[in-house]
Amino acid sequence: MTKVTVTGGAADVSAIDAQRSSDVGRRPTAPAGRGDRGVRPGARRGHRQRIRRDRLLLLLMVPGVAYFVVFHYGALFGNTLAFLDYVPFLGIAGSEWVGLANFQQMFGDPGFWNAVRNTVVIAALQLVFFFPAPLALALLLHSLVGDVVRRFVQSVVYLPHFLSWVIVVALFQHMLGGAGVVNGWLGDLGLGSIHVIGNPDAYKPLVVAQVLWKECGWATIIFLAALSQVDEQQYEASALDGAGWWRRLWHVTLPGIRPVLVLLVVLRLGEFLDVGFEQFFLQRQAVGPEVGEVLDTFVYFTGFANGEFGYAAAAGLFKGVIGVALVYTANKVAHRLGEQGVYQR
Amino acid sequence: MKHSYPAWQGRPGPAIRAAKAFALAVVVLLVLFPLWTVVATSLAAPQDVIANGGWVVWPQRITFDAYAEILDGGVVTRALLVSAGVTFVGTALSLTCTVFLAYALSRPGVYGSRPVLLLILFTFLFPPGMIPLFLVVRTTGLFDQYAALILPFLVNVFNLVVMRGFFQSIPAELLEAARIDGAGDLAILWRVVLPLSKAVLAVIGLFYAVAYWNRFFEAIIYFNDQSKWPIGTVLRQYVTGGADMTGEAVATAAPQSTQMAVVVLATAPIVLVYPFLQRYFVKGVLTGALKA
């Protein structure tokens, strides 16, 4: 890391290096001074002056902020449903206040905790596999010189994203099912059969593999964009230092896209318990709730499907609180590592 | 098309290149084979599909009947226009609002930016439920309006945060240099930030476009007038089966070939956008800027 910035030379300050320095500058507490890159002049003045100074940027915020106020904060009252026995045609005002009854019902149900356990395991597996795989694919694509091949492969691998889970599950079934294509081949060759679909032990790897197949190519897109921002001159400098492919990867590429990686991980953690619904709803039957029930399917059966919106809202709040804790922690860790995370200290 | 390696990279050995080619071939095959099955099934005669157990790899007879059936009557054509309009307008609006917001939030020390960012992140963790959002849509008079497919989804927090992250990675020297040249905040956005952010603009634009294109559920909830349905909602109706189908649905279900034709028709237009965006994924955009 240090080596790179040194060899990079003063004239071409690397993107990463520049960003580091701007990090410092971005903090409002940083001392204002000589061309200090981040802090806007007059950061310490009064509110009114600061508003006047930033009026253009504040104006730019207006449409987006208005959107969040109307469609998110306007609908945020919906979370009070968690404390109601909500009846749609009676409205929120007309529905009965039940306090924590929805939460008590939820937390008191062993099925809920079983679902949480499964969700955490699957989410962790997704996290472990789901970041390296598209990154590796992106690096592979990025390393290609032939434009035609690269574009072709890029355009192909992102296609499965557009298929619905119903079709993806049906296709996996068709290939790997007990009466599927693969078992047909194995049977013809007299090699016995594999038991993947409907095998509780294989379930978690299977659902992760499905996510990988469906979303890996799609997820490479953002990495490719990040890779395009990496300063080419650093590669040159690094190569001049005799660094091989691995060292360039380690010292140039990964640090270059690290801020984006951190963002993606933190954001994913915010939705940690959202492992998806339809994929699991379609397949849980075959392995039973012990293995196949995730939080969303559980809440579907106990809440949504019966119009128990209060209960469903309680589950939503639970997920949100977990998300807050994870994002807060992850952001802290990111700061420790010298990254900005999704928000500054 | 020039196939030259940058000076610093050198040509990798044959073993490496073979490994790469192999890896890519495997990935492409893993993806293409099932997708090909979908397309082939849509081109097969319904009876051949049934005889084959639901999926066809090589159709014995190629027929476009399934497509003709869907496109007959003008409903799908109209819905395609609706979707194209919603996607185009929505993406333009979303991208604009996201860029503005991300830019303002990416500049250090802007008044109120930290609380605004935190309040926005909060909405990411506590998304609105179906009924509250529906009530907001009704109250704001968007019911049965095309805008109901756009405004409730105007800014996506994920996209906003990612775009802000990219904006922040632009070296502060460049912004400062522009400022010294007398550029205001808007000019900096226009002349420095956006030209250096083509890749992320392309990506986020794609994310928005795909989201708008694929959205089907909201049209059912927010519209009573089905002539305003977008393509996703309309075509979904051909896939009656979905996952569960009994009695009433079986009696009217479209053949599998029609269902696969629906998949192809619903995705083909939006899938074709990406290859046009790829030219923005150029390497080393920042390098040139820094040199200048």
Add this chain to the structure above:
Amino acid sequence: MAVHLPRRSLLRLAGAGALAGVAGPLLTGCGDGAKRDVGNAGKDLVPWPAHVPFSGPPPDAPGDDQGVQPLYLTYPQQVARSVNDTVGDGSEITAMVITYGAPPKPAEANQFWQAVNKALNVNLKIVVVPDAEYSQKMTTLMASGDDLPDIIMFSQLALPRAAEFIQAQCADISDLVGGDAVRDYPNLANIPTRAWKAMGRINGRIYGVPLERPAPGNSLFVNRTALNQADVPVQWDTEGYVAAMRKVTGGRRWGIGGSKSLFGGVGAITYHAGSLGAPNQWRVDGGKFVSTLTTGQFEEAIGVMRRLAEAGAYHPDSLTLSATDLQTFWHSGTVLSLTDGFGSVAPNTLAKINGRFQLDLGRPYGPDPTPWRGTGFFGHVAFKKASPDRIKLLLRVCNYLSAPFGTAEYELANYGVEGVHYTKNASGIVPTALAGAENNTNLPVKYIGVAPAVLYLPGQPEAARAVHEWEKAVLPKSVADPAVGLRSATQSTKAAELNRIVGDAVSAIVFGRKPVSAWKDAVTQWRQAGGDKLAEEFAVEYAAAT
């Protein structure tokens, strides 16, 4: 919260009514303190509408009170008129209905829609709700206050608090259709009483018009050709049935197929439970409701299914197949039998089978069978509160669209305009190409009003006759679900959960993931999760209704 909800046919499969009418503990009061009582216990009950059957063209074989449908091998030569007066006043009527079809072409380009509007003399606006999103759309509709369509169709899915909603917001039509008053609407008077009963009263009053369906419920569809080739007789006993399924399995063909949705509730087991004499959801025992799940016959049925699975007679992917894929395997002859709703006895099914084999329905195998009847209705329509004249107009619309088989009105509502949407030849109705896009599936007027179903499969008389024979053999022994049409004071908040408990346990035991002994635990779990409570509530309602 951002969960996207899939379709809810798993409830439909449960033979609704029973499991779908379950109640939960939390909901004794409704908000504003005013307890909304939708039950019928202790109320003055409006008499059911009189049943005045239409005497139409004579069938080739008659129907009967057991639910056997009149059989028509060919289309009647002469059709009658059932509506002579003007229906509408040219006003606009909005109707919200479920749909299983593609969106309709707009009225100005849709000759079928135009013809319906002309015949009814109204400007019919139809809001179609895809079945997969039906419950969400209805929920938001209920949250919309007074802004309702004139006609609202309710499927028999237990929509949470639907009865309370209807009572609060929809028109009480008791005085217009109760008892002999229904004679003003002869086609509504032709709807059999069992359909009205299945819809049920709310607080003793009538709030809607039912959409009738034939009596048979989930039934076993069999590939008769394959069974004949294996010398399997039409009548079989338990051992004979198991042996037959074993015999026909082999060489990438399976005796029986299941799907995720069938195993998501009691769908997959209905045929077996009915064969072995388990009650249809409930048995009324000295005024008490006893769940079929607690009976020895039901457990025996699980045992038979387990034996079939152990013998490999089930398609190996029976728990994960989508219903769509299962249908394909069935039509192609890969699986030789499956359980499905009686609604699958339809021209579309025969078209997909395309003569590959002879379609038949399986006879129950047990010594003392109790084949489960369906609920006898698909759902019902209710009307937004309005002046009596307006309600009468809406009833006349329903009356027109409920015109029985063998009338000119039926032809329009079901086949469209002669020469445009269909032609007639010796074998009967032949749809034109245009009928592929303009029909009552895409423009689902059949969910505003529908004729009692007869057995007529255009161009497939032998299939129709086979189904008729089966109905005659099976329906006399069949039993109805005593809970259909009953309201419980606290309705519908546990249906999906209870259904899931049953489906999960049946799946696990049948496919050997759990021992048969696990069934006892599942039943206990089911009772505690709301099953017992449900039994109590039904018992109270039942006593009041009889």
